[in-house]
């Protein structure tokens with residue numbers, strides 16, 4: 001896989017009833033042409049938080065990335081996602097038709113969902129051992145893989161459920177897993193991807209604001 005290009009930050013400012021997205025703050029408002037200097041706090045550019053993380057720097061997290069390519073390198077929102085789980089050193093355990101992989105590269109631009117709270121001391125200590133033991137099971141031999149019914153999600157969910165069970169908690173169904181771990185994150189990311197793509201071909205992306213956001217003059 002090619003390394004994802006490192007794009008500049010996306011900035012947002014507000015002026016004349018529009019949200020203006022750009023990479024570099026302009027001197028004049030691209031919507032009305034008036035100077036932005038002295039136009040108030042709303043006209044000051046704010047850097048939007050990037051929803052993507054370097055996956056190998058995330059410990060004990062669920063990672064999502066496009067099965068092919070990268071989020072900011074042409075992902076169209078409809079392509080399949082691949083998921084994995086990191087150990088305490090950022091090694092990504094993931095399952096596909098070749099069986100279990102322990103990736104040390106390739107997950108540089110991911111959505112990351114932390115799985116362990118900092119106060120779960122016992123789990124923090126046991127995580128790597130639990131993940132390794134779970135992953136060497138016969139359940140994850142290559143021949144068991146099926147693209148739609150027994151895949152990377154099956155593996156990640158089964159591991160998370162094994163942890164929940166060990167903690168005396170209720171297991172998650174596949175739809176709960178998707179609703180809790182996948183949909184909110186991908187929704188948020190897709191907004192950012194849209195802005196990123198718009199700003200690849202133009203300097204500004206201008207969105208009219210609904211009326212109530214216009215008032216108050218902040």
Ligand SMILES: [Zn+2]
Pocket residue numbers: 015016029030031032033034
């Ligand atoms: Zn303006």
